[in-house]
Structure formats: structure tokens, C-alpha cells
Amino acid sequence: MREGFKTVLEFLESNMDVEDEEEHLCNQYESESNDSKVRRLFYNLARAARGHKDAIKKIIISIESDDHTVGHYCSICGWAVDFGKSPSVGNEERCSLCCQKFALLETDGDYVLKTLPQ
Numbered sequence: 001m002r003e004g005f006k007t008v009l010e011f012l013e014s015n016m017d018v019e020d021e022e023e024h025l026c027n028q029y030e031s032e033s034n035d036s037k038v039r040r041l042f043y044n045l046a047r048a049a050r051g052h053k054d055a056i057k058k059i060i061i062s063i064e065s066d067d068h069t070v071g072h073y074c075s076i077c078g079w080a081v082d083f084g085k086s087p088s089v090g091n092e093e094r095c096s097l098c099c100q101k102f103a104l105l106e107t108d109g110d111y112v113l114k115t116l117p118q
């Protein structure tokens with residue numbers, strides 16, 4: 001598991017489980033229905049769940065392969081503070097909008113921002 005993304009990865013894995021269950025149930029309901037409109041509805045819902053799983057899996061793979069940008073929102077103005085891909089704990093960046101300076105830290109497996117004095 002990649003440093004700094006513990007909670008994000010847990011959330012994504014949990015969402016994969018939900019999408020798996022949704023796909024399974026929709027396939028089951030599709031096969032059990034005698035109404036063509038209902039079968040089509042559940043076919044489309046199962047297809048959407050597969051699409052969601054593919055998208056989530058791509059995010060997980062990008063995180064696990066260190067190909068995912070580390071970003072947080074500035075606590076002062078809400079703008080994105082970008083630490084790039086594969087940053088090191090302790091890296092410092094400035095918010096490009098309000099110029100507040102932050103350090104990237106890690107707490108219990110998650111990246112957090114520490115506001116630094118100007």
C-alpha cells in the first residue's frame with residue numbers, strides 16, 4: 001500500500017465491494033425478470049456498475065504504482081495545493097492562489113498538510 005493513501009485506498013476498495021454487489025444483484029434481477037423493460041434496466045445498471053469498477057480500479061492502480069498526483073486543498077482559500085507524483089514526506093509547496101506555505105506530512109498512513117509560517 002502506498003504511503004499517504006491509506007484511507008483513500010480503503011474507501012476505494014470499499015466502493016469496489018459495493019459495485020461488485022450491485023453488479024451481482026442487477027445481473028440476478030435481470031435474469032429473474034419476465035419484463036423486457038425491467039431486464040433492460042437491470043442490464044444497464046449492471047453495465048454501469050462494471051464501468052464504475054473499471055474507473056475505481058484505474059485509480060487504485062495509479063496510486064499503487066506511484067502514478068497519482070498528491071494534492072490537498074488549501075486550508076486558507078480552498079485552492080488545490082499540488083505536491084506532484086511520488087512526493088516525499090516533508091516536501092513544501094505554496095498555494096498558487098494565496099501563497100500560503102504547507103509541508104506534506106504523513107499521519108497513520110494518510111498524507112496531511114501542515115500550515116507553515118509565511
Ligand SMILES: [Zn+2]
Binds near residue numbers: 096099
Ligand atoms: Zn490558498
